[in-house]
Amino acid sequence: MKSAIEVRHLVKNFEYYKKEIGMRQSLKNLFFREKLVKEAVNNVSFSIAEGEVVGFLGPNGAGKSTTLKMLSGILHPTSGSVNVFGYTPWERKKQFKQIFSIVMGQKSQLWPDLPAGESIFLNKCIYQVPDADYRRTLDELSELLDVKELLGVQVRRLSFGERMKMELIASLIHKPKLMFLDEPTIGLDIISQRAVRNFLKYYNEQYRATVILTSHYMRDIEDLCPRAILINSGTIVYDGELKKINTHQDEKKLIKLHFSEYTTLELLKEFGDVKEFDGFYAEIEVKKEEVRVSMQHFLYRFPVVDFTIEELTIEEGIAKLYRGSA
């Protein structure tokens, strides 16, 4: 498969000055300022093939935005190399800008006082999209997202979901082959979230677009991304199939128990890692090979009225990786 993105030993350090709070300290800062260095991205390497949809995940402050900013040429790295479809992003060549787009759920690129159609037309001009292509793409995308009738409405009058759909059209009017999506469904209701996800799936399949998606919504990731790259404290802690995230860790299962009488936590603790407990209900993580024996103990020693034994969720697997690498 043709490679779209090659990242090798990427490092980004931010230098900043420590600022003390208070009048005295502020005066002191005028004469002496302590320089600090934040290692936001630390020796990150990965490759992404053309047409792949990859979830780029990590807790707050992990280094996701900093990495995406280097991949899109907004930031210059401290060291390391990035190759995106043959370009070095921070050289900011005109042709490079034509091949990608960024969609940020938290930031709008549309003019609030103008109809969305005007901002989309502005992008057509910036990217020099030929008239016929522009009309075809605008028709296709606005019909798919069901917002054709709203192109003439002032952006500030649109609902959050409608605005997000317009953001997508504006970002895709030049048919980029690479998309950086940063929390594209944040704040949307479940119907709009689903519409955005279905649309992104369509765009990826129809145009073989390469997509890097960051989202704190697991549903986005599970629906769209066969592969996940997890970053924590600037370092990659997992790169592989999303579904296999749990098989790389301790093989564990989750036992859910309902009791007919109030039960104490202390008694349960000796059988495994108690994840949730309220006296009448408990969730306990148990090693796979110990599930049979543990279940026998639970049934024999506790007033169990119902139980289920489940695989750990992908979300739990991800949380474990974060905790393990913190």
Ligand SMILES: Nc1ncnc2c1ncn2[C@@H]1O[C@H](COP(=O)(O)OP(=O)(O)OP(=O)(O)O)[C@@H](O)[C@H]1O
């Ligand atoms: N300009 C800057 N100067 C100093 N530190 C910075 C700067 N930009 C980012 N950082 C720090 O680098 C680290 C990584 O930040 P980054 O924004 O990449 O995280 P993130 O994974 O995108 O987090 P979130 O999910 O909260 O958006 C953080 O600790 C952040 O405070």
